[in-house]
Amino acid sequence: MEYLSLIPATALGYLASRTVTHPTSRIRRKMPSIKTKRVQVFPVLRVKIFGRVIHFHHWIYFSVILLVSFFVSLGVVDYIVTKGILLGGIIHGLTLPKEHRKIIYKDHTIEKLISIDHN
16 A cells, blocks of 8 residues: 555656756756866766766666665655655656767867867
8 A cells, every 4th residue: 555655756756857857947047056176966966077077867866776775774765755756756867868868978168168269
């Protein structure tokens, strides 16, 4: 009977991820950007290294948290509702088009710095 709460929690996680993670979302635009020179930790997790950007998508770390929660007791993550919300976030991330799921991509800010404008 407890697993019946998994379905609405998964739907809630999907909708919340869709609303919060979309780049043009009002909620996302109001979030502060917490970053240093090479590492951004909020609202997305990115690391710039060797002219590349490694972007850890929400569905990647949700998957890790969900997987770890099956083996280790993590407090609030042990609840079936929390697992459903994580599952909804994973489903949302995997339903995005393939080009939006890239993990490593070229850092275009470096190209802007080293390019010479001939105009």
